[in-house]
Amino acid sequence: MTQLQTMLAETPFVSYSYAYPHKSAYRPFASPLPLREIWESEDRTDLSLYVHLPFCEYRCGFCNLFTLSNPQTDLATQYLQQLRVEARQVRDQLPDFHFSQLAIGGGTPTYLEPDELAQLFEILQQELHTSPEQIPASIEGSPATLTAEKVTLIRAQGVDRISLGIQSFDEQEALHLGRPQKRKEILQALDLVRSAGFPTLNLDLIYGADGQTAASFLNSLQQALAFRPEEIYLYPLYVRPLTGLGRKQQQWDDHRLTLYRAGRDFLLEHGYAQHSLRMFRLEDSTQPHDTQYCCQTDGMIGLGCGARSYTSRTHYSSEFAVGRSSVAAIIAHYLEQEPESFASVDYGFQLNCDEQRRRFLILSLLQTTGLSRDFYADTFGADVLDHFPALEELAEHGLARITADTIILTSTGLERSDTIGPWLYSEQVLQCMETFQCQ
Missing domain, CATH: 3.80.30.20 (tm_1862 like domain)
Structure with missing residues (x-):
């Protein structure tokens, strides 16, 4: 069995891929x-x-x-x-x-x-x-x-x-x-x-x-x-x-x-x-503003303890925790920082070319509009199937429709978004996530 087949045989709800890497x-x-x-x-x-x-x-x-x-x-x-x-x-x-x-x-x-x-x-x-x-x-x-x-x-x-x-x-x-x-x-x-x-x-x-x-x-x-x-x-x-x-x-x-x-x-x-x-x-609602922001390619600046920031190559934030005492300790550290400390960052993830492509792919594919192959090629200089040939398997399982222009999840694929997203994670990201000590 392929990795995707193994994952499809298990829970549909592996992980919410609202951002990559987590x-x-x-x-x-x-x-x-x-x-x-x-x-x-x-x-x-x-x-x-x-x-x-x-x-x-x-x-x-x-x-x-x-x-x-x-x-x-x-x-x-x-x-x-x-x-x-x-x-x-x-x-x-x-x-x-x-x-x-x-x-x-x-x-x-x-x-x-x-x-x-x-x-x-x-x-x-x-x-x-x-x-x-x-x-x-x-x-x-x-x-x-x-x-x-x-x-x-x-x-x-x-x-x-x-x-x-x-x-x-x-x-x-x-x-x-x-x-x-x-x-x-x-x-x-x-x-x-x-x-x-x-x-x-x-x-x-x-x-x-x-x-x-x-x-x-x-x-x-x-x-x-x-x-x-x-x-x-x-x-x-x-x-x-x-x-x-x-x-x-x-x-x-x-x-x-x-x-x-x-x-x-x-x-x-x-x-x-x-x-x-x-x-x-x-469907009949209107957006109050016309924004040009594109989450696949544009950056984000996060302010405050716990906020995530990202450029194309570097994602950074404060440390992450869930337990009350650990969260309180991280906030206390934030409050003690000297002004000049905010001029640099010391915690995050640096994305190589492969990770940048994966992020673009995941953020595009898990939307109903799907991934534009031209947009991907203009951004990374090659067709997405050249970089990720395993995507063909989504079509084989009825999870996506692949055309010359787009790759779009079917309704069946969309309901397996929380499987497909993690399936596309790199080995490096998966290893880091598995070894993370949540406190």
Whole structure:
């Protein structure tokens, strides 16, 4: 059996390939790399800016994000002060950047108090000369942390997309996910968001919770559609180290696949177009901004502890952890850093030519638009099948359609995205991920 055949015979849910390589493949660099050196040969005209706020009101049972729940009272204030220091250093080192989009994530950015949120936007404007009014800007939030004052402030700043982690409208299912939220709380938050007039509302829902059925999952989707969100993300429940949830395998895998198909079909029937395994967008909705940012080729600057940055050759961030004490220690180290330390980076992954091609391939192929063979050839100087002849096997298994112009996953291939992505990982990345000690 080939490696793909072996993987297809096992779980469809191997790993979410939202980025490549995953941060568990990052390691300390032999010596610190100056920011100017990393970025000197990069096109800095269309960058993405990501700001990480690693705080939440509580940690959900499935969460393996870099975040600290219920931190000490003044920690957010200290964090914002250091975020300003970091932003100033980035500006000084890379004065000719231009951002095409902004994302504020975490954690839960709306955990911040209104005055802290206002300070965050002030930092972006004063230190990076970046305003959400000028570029597509998104912020993540949770129903428990939203208030009318926060929603009004965020919208007034020009943020045009807000993403809420709902996960389930069923209170019992939410409890099984380690998420003690109330349905009333969700509805109040959604009313606030819709009243504020955000052009794009995204809702995240999870399938695979204990006791969840196709009927209960569709009921959550039906309740979500009452607010006509422009985007919906459907996430399979993953159980990862240090997240507190334990699971049996095969029956659970079959159940998740059944729920995915039910949710997918429901959304397609109600006017949503599928863009990836997880993302669905309302077909008659419009984008508030026309952005030229392309995740396959353009870079990203991340600010804050836990934020990922990347150029074509170098990906970097702070160290990664999940356990509370380890996350707290990494944040404490971030707060203690001297300003000049932000002028260089010491932890990440350097991509050789093969890794750059794999990243481009994975980020393209796992979208419903697929991979443009001309775009790939223009970027890397050869046809993708010359570099990755094993892709032919996807077509042999009915997982992709290969034409002279594109390679596009079929519906069967799309639902195996979390298998196909890891199948394309290099041996070096896989080895680093397997030996990573999650703390």
